[in-house]
Amino acid sequence: MTLYIGVDFHPHQQTAAWCDMATGETRTVxxxxxxxxxxxxxxxxxxxxxxxxxxxxxxxxxxxxxxxxGHKLFVGNPVLxxxxxxxRHKNDRRDAELILNLLxxxxxxxxxxxxxxxxxxxxxxxxxSQLVRHRTQAYNRLQALAHSIGMPKGRMRxxxxxxxxxxxxxxxxxxxxxxxxxxxxxxxxxxIGKLNDWLMKKAEGNSSVRLLQTxxxxxxxxxxxxxxxxxxxxxxxxxxxxVVSFAGLDPRESSSAGRVRFxxxxxxGSPLLRHHLGQAAMIATRFDARLKAFYKRLAKxxxxxxxxxxASRKLLVKLAIMLRDSIxxxxxxxxxxxxxxxxxxxxxx
Numbered sequence: 001m002t003l004y005i006g007v008d009f010h011p012h013q014q015t016a017a018w019c020d021m022a023t024g025e026t027r028t029v030x031x032x033x034x035x036x037x038x039x040x041x042x043x044x045x046x047x048x049x050x051x052x053x054x055x056x057x058x059x060x061x062x063x064x065x066x067x068x069x070g071h072k073l074f075v076g077n078p079v080l081x082x083x084x085x086x087x088r089h090k091n092d093r094r095d096a097e098l099i100l101n102l103l104x105x106x107x108x109x110x111x112x113x114x115x116x117x118x119x120x121x122x123x124x125x126x127x128x129s130q131l132v133r134h135r136t137q138a139y140n141r142l143q144a145l146a147h148s149i150g151m152p153k154g155r156m157r158x159x160x161x162x163x164x165x166x167x168x169x170x171x172x173x174x175x176x177x178x179x180x181x182x183x184x185x186x187x188x189x190x191x192i193g194k195l196n197d198w199l200m201k202k203a204e205g206n207s208s209v210r211l212l213q214t215x216x217x218x219x220x221x222x223x224x225x226x227x228x229x230x231x232x233x234x235x236x237x238x239x240x241x242x243v244v245s246f247a248g249l250d251p252r253e254s255s256s257a258g259r260v261r262f263x264x265x266x267x268x269g270s271p272l273l274r275h276h277l278g279q280a281a282m283i284a285t286r287f288d289a290r291l292k293a294f295y296k297r298l299a300k301x302x303x304x305x306x307x308x309x310x311a312s313r314k315l316l317v318k319l320a321i322m323l324r325d326s327i328x329x330x331x332x333x334x335x336x337x338x339x340x341x342x343x344x345x346x347x348x349x
Contacts (some may be wrong), residue, residue, distance in 0.1 A: 001021065002017075002049075002050055003021070003047055003048075003049040003050070004017040004018065004019065004047060004049065004050050004051075004052070004100055004104050005017070005045075005049050005050070005051045005052070005100065005103075006051075006095075006096045006097060006098065006099030006100030006102075006103060007052065007053045007054050007073075007096060007097040007099065008052055008053075008054070008099070009053040009054065009056065009058070009059055009062070009093045010092075011058060012032070012033050012115050013031065013032050013033055013034075014026060014030075014031050014033065015029070015030050015031075015092035015095070015096045016028065016029050016031065016041070016096060016107060017093070017095055017096035017097045017099070018049070018100065018287070019100070019104070023095070023320055025254070026100065028097065029041070030092070030095060033064070035061070038050075038065065039065055039069065040061070040148075040216075042065070042066065042069050042071060043069050045071075046049055048071050048072065048260075049071050049072070050071075050072050050074065050101045050103060050334065051071050051072065051073050051074065052073075052074045052076055052077055052099045052100070052102070053073070053075055053076070053099070054075070054077075054078040054081055054095075054099070055075045055076065055077065055078060055111050056078055056112050057172060066104060074103070074108055075110065075111050075113055076099065076102070076108050076109050076111060077109040077110075077111050080097065081099065081102065081108075081109060081111035084098065084102060084107070084283075085098055086148060088260055091133050103122050104282055105227065109274075112231065112232070112235050114228065114229075114231045115231075117228075118228035118229075118231060121199070121202055121225075121228045121274070122225070122228055122229065123271075124195055124198060124199060125199065125221070125224065125225050125272055127195065128192060128196070128199070129272055129275070130189055130193040131188050131195070132186060132192060133193050134308050135184075135188040135189070135192070135297045136186055138181050138185050139156045139157060139185065140156075141177070141181055142156050142162075142165065142178070142181050142182070142185075143156045143182045145165070145170075145174060145177060145178060145181075146161075146165050146168075147176070147190045149168055149170050151165065152162065162182075163180065166178070166182065171217050172222040189241060199221065199224060200218065202221060202224060203220035203223065203224050205222075205340075207228060208223075208227045209223040209224055209227050210223075211322060211323070211326065211327075211328060212226060212319050212322060212323070213225065213327040214322075214328040214330065215284065215285055215288070215318065215319065215322070215329035216283070216287040216316075216329070216343065217280045217281065217282075217283035217284030217285075217287060217288065217315075218284070218315075219280070219285075219320070221276060222276040222277065222279070222280040223318075224318055225270075225273050225276050226270055226273065226276075226277070226316070227323070229270050229272075229273045229288055230246065230247075230320065230323070231267075232244055232319060233323055233324050239320050239321065240317050240320070240321070243316055243317065243320040243345055244313055244316060244317065245266075245268070245269075246268075246269050246317055247269040247270065247273050247274060247277070248265060248266050248267040248268040248269035248271075248274060249265050249266075249269070249274060249277075249309065249312060249313045249316060250265060250313075251263060251264065251265055251266075252264060252265065252266050255279040266311060274312065276314060277312040277316055278308060278309070280312075280315060280335070281308060281310065281311040281312040282293075282311075284311070284315055285311055290333065291314060291315065291318075291337040293313065294310075294314060295307055295308075295310075295311045298311075310333075318332060334346045
């Protein structure tokens with residue numbers, strides 16, 4: 001008989017619930033997150049167990065420890081788990097027992113989990129995005145400083161404009177700001193460069209990333225975040241709709257009584273993926289003939305922000321089909337201008 005353990009997991013403690021095989025009673029225990037103590041508890045079971053937790057926090061160390069002790073970990077959807085609760089009362093013991101009951105009944109809503117190597121790439125991409133944001137803020141502050149001392153209009157990122165600002169005569173306080181901001185930018189450039197080198201190596205060793213780079217406007221960063229965020233596409237019943245919803249690019253619907261209304265996108269997925277898709281779409285609409293025609297046609301009757309979002313969504317669908325069918329961008333365009341035509345062309349081969 002399989003041993004199941006429901007765990008209400010928190011960053012610094014956890015509550016475990018399991019069924020005692022000898023008495024049939026449900027037992028619970030609160031454990032502070034001391035690695036030795038947690039390991040001792042899970043090693044006390046004589047057989048491997050199936051353990052369930054909610055997807056509420058990163059638990060890399062916990063997963064590694066369970067793997068070493070021979071247990072199997074399932075991560076569930078916290079929203080669906082909570083919907084199965086029969087009581088309005090909520091505490092750690094009740095939550096752990098609820099997870100245990102769902103595991104024993106075979107109704108635990110398990111989530112798809114990306115491989116560790118994909119998590120590593122996404123974490124580094126997130127760190128890079130933060131550093132780029134800090135660098136942009138530093139450039140904006142220097143631009144404001146240039147305006148305050150009456151410098152002519154120019155782009156702060158150009159070497160010529162920076163040289164003029166560095167040699168400009170300003171007061172002591174402004175000089176200190178200028179020195180620290182330029183020093184910060186230099187340091188951020190070095191750090192971002194190191195992250196770019198690491199990410200470039202990951203991109204060069206991934207055939208799926210190289211495949212997506214055949215699409216105009218898609219660089220190695222956009223290809224990396226797309227491949228590692230979407231993961232295994234076979235888990236989507238309909239790839240074209242599934243990836244759009246997964247990325248949070250699907251419009252929110254509020255329809256009732258025959259009236260159909262669509263609002264802004266749900267933004268339910270990765271903001272990092274949406275950002276890179278948006279950047280790539282703006283370049284793709286300049287060089288990809290079909291995407292350019294689609295964007296221009298929509299921009300004539302809709303706000304440009306909405307047209308950019310629609311172009312990002314269309315680009316994501318194209319990239320997903322390229323991954324699913326292992327085809328290049330040229331092959332996708334050759335099969336047909338729409339997703340349906342491309343799919344039918346593949347089925348007829």
